[in-house]
Amino acid sequence: MRWIFRETHQSEVARLSRELSSLSCLRSPHAKLTQTLATLLLQRGIGDAQAAEKFLNPSLDHLHSPYSMKGMTAAVSRIEAALDHKEGILVYGDYDVDGTTAIVILKTAIELCGGTADFHVPHRIKEGYDLRGDVIERASQAGIRLVVSVDAGIRAFAAAESASRAGVDLIVTDHHLPGPDGLPKALAILNPNQEGCEYPCKSLCGAGVAFKLAQALLERRLPDRDQRPLLMSFLKIVAIATVADSVPLVGENRVFAKLGLDGLQRAVNPGLRALIEVAQLGNKPLTSTDVGFRIAPRINAAGRMEVARDVIDLFGTKDLTVAREIATKLDRLNSDRQEEERRIIQAIHVRTEGDPALSEAYCMVIEGEGWHRGVIGITATRVVERYGRPALIISCNGDEAHGSGRSIPAFHLLDSLEACASLFTRFGGHAHAVGFSLPTARVPELRQQMDKYARERLTLVDFEPVLHIDAEMSLDSVQPELFEALKRMEPFGMGNRQPIFSARGVRLMTPPRIMKERHIKLRVAGVLAEPELENELTEEAVLATPRCHPDGSVIPRRASSETRAATSRMPVATKVHNALGWNLAEKMQQSGLIAGDLMDIAFTLEYNNHADFGGLELSLKDFKSAS
Numbered sequence: 245m246r247w248i249f250r251e252t253h254q255s256e257v258a259r260l261s262r263e264l265s266s267l268s269c270l271r272s273p274h275a276k277l278t279q280t281l282a283t284l285l286l287q288r289g290i291g292d293a294q295a296a297e298k299f300l301n302p303s304l305d306h307l308h309s310p311y312s313m314k315g316m317t318a319a320v321s322r323i324e325a326a327l328d329h330k331e332g333i334l335v336y337g338d339y340d341v342d343g344t345t346a347i348v349i350l351k352t353a354i355e356l357c358g359g360t361a362d363f364h365v366p367h368r369i370k371e372g373y374d375l376r377g378d379v380i381e382r383a384s385q386a387g388i389r390l391v392v393s394v395d396a397g398i399r400a401f402a403a404a405e406s407a408s409r410a411g412v413d414l415i416v417t418d419h420h421l422p423g424p425d426g427l428p429k430a431l432a433i434l435n436p437n438q439e440g441c442e443y444p445c446k447s448l449c450g451a452g453v454a455f456k457l458a459q460a461l462l463e464r465r466l467p468d469r470d471q472r473p474l475l476m477s478f479l480k481i482v483a484i485a486t487v488a489d490s491v492p493l494v495g496e497n498r499v500f501a502k503l504g505l506d507g508l509q510r511a512v513n514p515g516l517r518a519l520i521e522v523a524q525l526g527n528k529p530l531t532s533t534d535v536g537f538r539i540a541p542r543i544n545a546a547g548r549m550e551v552a553r554d555v556i557d558l559f560g561t562k563d564l565t566v567a568r569e570i571a572t573k574l575d576r577l578n579s580d581r582q583e584e585e586r587r588i589i590q591a592i593h594v595r596t597e598g599d600p601a602l603s604e605a606y607c608m609v610i611e612g613e614g615w616h617r618g619v620i621g622i623t624a625t626r627v628v629e630r631y632g633r634p635a636l637i638i639s640c641n642g643d644e645a646h647g648s649g650r651s652i653p654a655f656h657l658l659d660s661l662e663a664c665a666s667l668f669t670r671f672g673g674h675a676h677a678v679g680f681s682l683p684t685a686r687v688p689e690l691r692q693q694m695d696k697y698a699r700e701r702l703t704l705v706d707f708e709p710v711l712h713i714d715a716e717m718s719l720d721s722v723q724p725e726l727f728e729a730l731k732r733m734e735p736f737g738m739g740n741r742q743p744i745f746s747a748r749g750v751r752l753m754t755p756p757r758i759m760k761e762r763h764i765k766l767r768v769a770g771v772l773a774e775p776e777l778e779n780e781l782t783e784e785a786v787l788a789t790p791r792c793h794p795d796g797s798v799i800p801r802r803a804s805s806e807t808r809a810a811t812s813r814m815p816v817a818t819k820v821h822n823a824l825g826w827n828l829a830e831k832m833q834q835s836g837l838i839a840g841d842l843m844d845i846a847f848t849l850e851y852n853n854h855a856d857f858g859g860l861e862l863s864l865k866d867f868k869s870a871s
C-alpha cells in the first residue's frame with residue numbers, strides 16, 4: 245500500500261494553532277494538540293478560529309436562509325396557493341435513499357401545513373430514473389394541478405413539456421448538475437447548482453434541497469415556537485440521506501449530519517425507531533458508518549428490490565406495530581440483496597480465478613445471465629475494492645444487457661465509455677461511476693475495447709491501493725484529549741474522512757497475537773531511549789498505558805514466559821498501546837516482524853468500551869518495517 249501524506253504549510257499550521265488555543269470548546273489545549281487539530285482543520289478548508297468554532301460546534305443557527313436559494317419565493321407562493329385552495333399536490337421522487345426520504349420530508353411538511361400530498365416513486369427497472377410525462381399526465385387526469393419533483397427533474401425536458409401541455413404546474417427541486425442544454429420549462433426550479441443561484445452550500449443532496457423547501461414552508465405557515473423542534477425532527481431523516489448520498493459532510497451538510505445523527509438516538513417516529521431496531525443499533529450514539537452501512541442499505545433495499553413505496557409508508561405510519569412489520573420486510577429484502585450480491589461476487593470470483601485474462605485485465609468486464617440489475621452497481625464497487633481495477637458488471641437478459649461500472653481515481657470511466665460509444669444503446673454517468681445498456685452480443689467487443697483503452701492509459705502502479713495520511717505524530721501524542729478533540733470533528737465521511745495518522749519507528753513490544761486467523765492485536769510503544777536492558781517494563785510504563793477501567797488499576801499480566809523473554813530485551817519505552825489490525829494477519833506473517841522490532845504504522849484512533857481491557861486503542865490501517 246502506498247502512503248501519501250497530505251500537505252500542510254507549517255506557517256499556516258502555526259498560525260491556526262495559536263488561534264485555536266483560545267477556543268473555549270477545547271478547554272485550554274496543549275500546543276501539540278492544537279497543532280494536530282490545526283493540521284486536520286486546514287486540510288478540511290477551515291482556516292481561522294471562527295470557522296473552526298463553527299465546525300466543531302454545529303448548530304441550527306448555522307442553517308442558511310432557504311430564500312438565498314434561487315426560485316424559493318416562487319416555489320413557496322405556488323405551494324401556499326395550493327394549500328389555500330385545498331389543491332392536491334403530487335411529490336415526484338426517486339427510488340433510492342435520497343429520493344424516498346426527500347419525498348417523506350416534503351410530503352410531511354405539506355401535511356403539517358394542512359395540505360394533502362400524494363407521491364410517486366418510479367419503478368427502478370420499469371421506469372428508471374427521472375420524471376416521466378405519462379405519470380404526470382395520469383396525475384393531471386386525476387385532478388392534480390401541481391407536481392413537485394424531489395431529487396430528480398433537472399434534465400426532464402420531455403416530462404416538463406408534458407406537464408405544461410396537461411396544464412400542470414411543475415416545481416423542480418433537484419441537486420444533480422443541469423445539462424448542457426439549459427433547464428427544463430418549470431414554474432420554479434430549486435437547485436443550488438443552477439446558474440445564478442447564490443446558495444452557499446452547493447453540495448446538498450436531494451433530500452437536503454427538499455428540506456430547504458420544507459423549512460421555508462414551515463416558517464411561513466407555522467408558529468415560531470414550533471420551528472426548532474420540527475426542523476430537528478426533519479434533520480434525523482435528512483442526515484440519513486446526506487450520509488447515504490455520499491455528499492461531502494462539510495458546510496450545511498455537516499450541520500444536517502451532526503444534528504441529525506445526534507437526534508436519531510432519540511428517534512420518536514415509529515418508522516425510524518423500527519428501522520434502528522432491526523439494524524440492531526438501539527440505545528447508543530449513531531455514527532455515519534452505522535447510517536451508511538446499516539440504516540441506508542435497508543432503505544435502499546426497498547428500491548433495489550422494487551418496493552420503494554414501503555419507505556414512504558414506513559415513515560408515514562403512526563403505529564409502531566405496522567412500522568415494525570415494514571422494517572422487518574426491509575430487513576429481509578436487504579438480506580436478499582446481500583445474498584444476491586454474494587452469489588454474484590462468488591460467480592465472479594470463480595470466473596476470475598480460472599481466467600487470468602479476466603483478473604489481469606486493466607478494466608474488468610464481467611457479465612452474467614439474469615444477475616439482478618438492482619445490485620450490479622454494488623457488486624462493481626466490491627470488485628473494484630478487491631482487484632483495485634476499474635470494473636463493469638453486466639446483467640444479460642436474453643439479447644439485452646444492462647451494466648454498471650465503478651472506477652479507480654486514475655481512470656475516467658465515462659470518457660472510456662464515450663470512446664466506444666457506438667457499442668451502447670444508452671450510457672451515462674461520471675468519472676467514477678457509469679450505467680449503460682447494450683446488445684448482449686456486443687459484450688465481448690466491449691471487453692476487448694475497454695481493456696485496450698485502459699492499457700493505453702494506466703500502469704500497474706495505478707492499481708496499487710493508496711492510503712492518505714493526515715498527520716504524522718509520535719505515539720506520545722496519543723492522549724485522551726486528542727481523542728476528545730477528534731470526537732468533535734465527527735461525523736466523518738465524504739469530505740471529512742476520519743483522520744489517519746502515522747508514527748515512525750514504534751516498537752513492537754510483544755509477539756503479535758493473531759485473532760480469528762485474520763486479525764492481529766499488537767502492543768506497540770514509542771521509543772524514548774536506546775536499549776538499556778531491563779527485566780521487564782517499568783511499572784511507570786505499564787501504569788501509563790491508556791485504559792479506562794472504572795477503578796483505573798488493572799495492570800496487564802504478562803501471560804507466557806515467551807512474552808517475558810521477548811519484552812526483557814526491550815528498551816525502556818514510553819506508553820504502551822493496543823493496536824488492532826483487521827484482516828492484517830496474513831500481512832503480519834509475511835512481514836516477519838517479531839517482538840522488539842521497529843515499525844512504521846498508519847492508524848486511526850478508536851475507543852474500546854470493554855470494561856476490562858477498554859480504553860484508547862489504535863486501529864491499524866497498514867504497517868511496514870521501520871524505514
Ligand SMILES: [Mn+2]
Pocket residue numbers: 342343395449450451489
Ligand atoms: Mn440524490
